[in-house]
Amino acid sequence: DAHTTHKTRKDHADKQVVTEIMARCFIPTLITNVPWEGFRFVGHEIRIAEATDCYGAVVWPSALVLCYFLETNAKEYNLFDKNVIEIGAGTGLVSIVASLLGAYVTATDLPELLGNLQYNISHNTKMKCKHLPQVKELSWGVALEKNFPRSSNNFDYILAADVVYAHPFLEELLVTFDHLCKETTIILWAMKFRLEKENKFVDRFKELFDLEELSSFPSLDIKLYKAMKKNRRSA
Numbered sequence: 157d158a159h160t161t162h163k164t165r166k167d168h169a170d171k172q173v174v175t176e177i178m179a180r181c182f183i184p185t186l187i188t189n190v191p192w193e194g195f196r197f198v199g200h201e202i203r204i205a206e207a208t209d210c211y212g213a214v215v216w217p218s219a220l221v222l223c224y225f226l227e228t229n230a231k232e233y234n235l236f237d238k239n240v241i242e243i244g245a246g247t248g249l250v251s252i253v254a255s256l257l258g259a260y261v262t263a264t265d266l267p268e269l270l271g272n273l274q275y276n277i278s279h280n281t282k283m284k285c286k287h288l289p290q291v292k293e294l295s296w297g298v299a300l301e302k303n304f305p306r307s308s309n310n311f312d313y314i315l316a317a318d319v320v321y322a323h324p325f326l327e328e329l330l331v332t333f334d335h336l337c338k339e340t341t342i343i344l345w346a347m348k349f350r351l352e353k354e355n356k357f358v359d360r361f362k363e364l365f366d367l368e369e370l371s372s373f374p375s376l377d378i379k380l381y382k383a384m385k386k387n388r389r390s391a
Contacts, residue, residue, distance in 0.1 A: 166374075170372070170373050170374055170375055171375055173224075173371075173373070174373050174376055176224070177217075177220050177221055177224045178220065180196050180224065181194070181195055182194040182195070182196070184203075190205050191206060192204055192205045192206065195220070195223070197223050197224075197252075197253045197256065198227055198253060199256075200256055200280070200284060202249065202253070202280050203276075203279065203280065204247045204248070204249055204280075205247070205276055205279075206247055206272075216246075216318045218317040218318035218346040218347060218348050219246070219249045219317040219318065219346070220249075221346045221373060221376070222250050222317045222344065222346040222380065223250055225344070225346070225380055226250075226253055226254060226315075226344070227253065227257070230257055233344065235254050235257040235258055236257065236258035236259070236286075237259070237260070237287075238258075238259050238312040239259070239310050239311050239312050240254050240312065240313045240314075240315060241261075241262045241263075241264060241311045241314055241315070241336060242263050242315040242316070243264055243265075243294060243296070243314065243315075243316050243319060243329075243332060243336075244264075244265055244316060244318070244319040245263040245265045245273055245291075246269065246317075247272065247273065247276055248263055248272075248273045248276040248277045248280075249276075250315050250317050251263035251273075251277060251289055252276065252280045252281055254315060255277075255281045255284075255285040255287065255288075255289045256281070256284060256285060258285075258286050258287070259287065259313075260287045261287070261289035261290070262289070262290045263289055263290070263291050263292070264291075264292050264293065265294065266293070266294075266295055267293050267295070270293060273291055274291045277291060294332070296329050296331070297327070297331045297332055300331070300332065300335045300336075304335065304336060306335065309335070309336055309337075309338065310338070311336055311337070311338070311341050312340070312341065312342065313341065313342050313343070313344060314336055314337065314341060314345075315343075315344050315345075316333075316344070316345040316346070316347075317345075317346045317347075318346065318347060318348055319345070319347075326356075326357045327360075329357075330360060330361060333361075333364075333365070333383075334364055334385075337365075337384075337385050338385075341384065342382060342383075343365070343381070343382065343383040344370075344380070344382055345380070345381045345382075346380045346381075347379055347380075349377050349378075349379065361383070363386075364385070365383040366383060366385075366386055368381065370382050
């Protein structure tokens with residue numbers, strides 16, 4: 157029936173795009189003393205050094221999904237000269253791609269990840285980007301007003317890939333999204349659904365934000381969302 161055909165078509169499209177997304181990743185042929193992974197986005201070869209001692213130090217598929225989206229939807233979501241902040245930047249791949257697309261980027265994460273993040277960002281954006289990205293510490297829900305005063309928050313986009321991972325801090329994450337958002341800020345958020353708590357988080361998130369699913373990749377269990385603050389005054 158029509159429903160099944162639609163589903164099969166969707167699954168097929170999913171597999172095709174997923175294959176294309178995953179193909180953006182390549183393994184170096186030469187083994188060096190710093191283990192790295194390679195990625196191809198926006199016409200550049202991006203080398204990401206991964207620290208293996210913590211979560212935020214590996215590139216997750218959600219980051220690839222988000223990077224691929226930013227590159228292939230650069231007309232509709234034009235980052236050129238836009239103010240962009242990434243939360244939970246991890247190894248920095250998404251922030252690097254946003255920088256290559258011409259954005260002013262602030263890449264943020266926990267203090268213990270900043271060294272590796274700064275290293276990757278510097279190595280992949282030097283002389284290649286219009287605006288040099290900033291790296292800043294951001295622990296969710298902590299000292300937000302001090303480090304990111306609401307009055308000077310002027311973000312066009314908030315980018316997030318897989319930030320809801322085994323996190324005891326989902327309330328704090330929500331507070332952080334809320335704090336960084338103006339009425340016009342667009343959140344682009346790729347998320348892997350592993351457990352029930354992701355769904356719970358999405359429900360809580362929907363109380364504060366209008367959430368729209370932009371794409372879904374069932375074979376990776378990943379969804380890509382666009383979100384904006386609820387109760388915005390109509391433009």
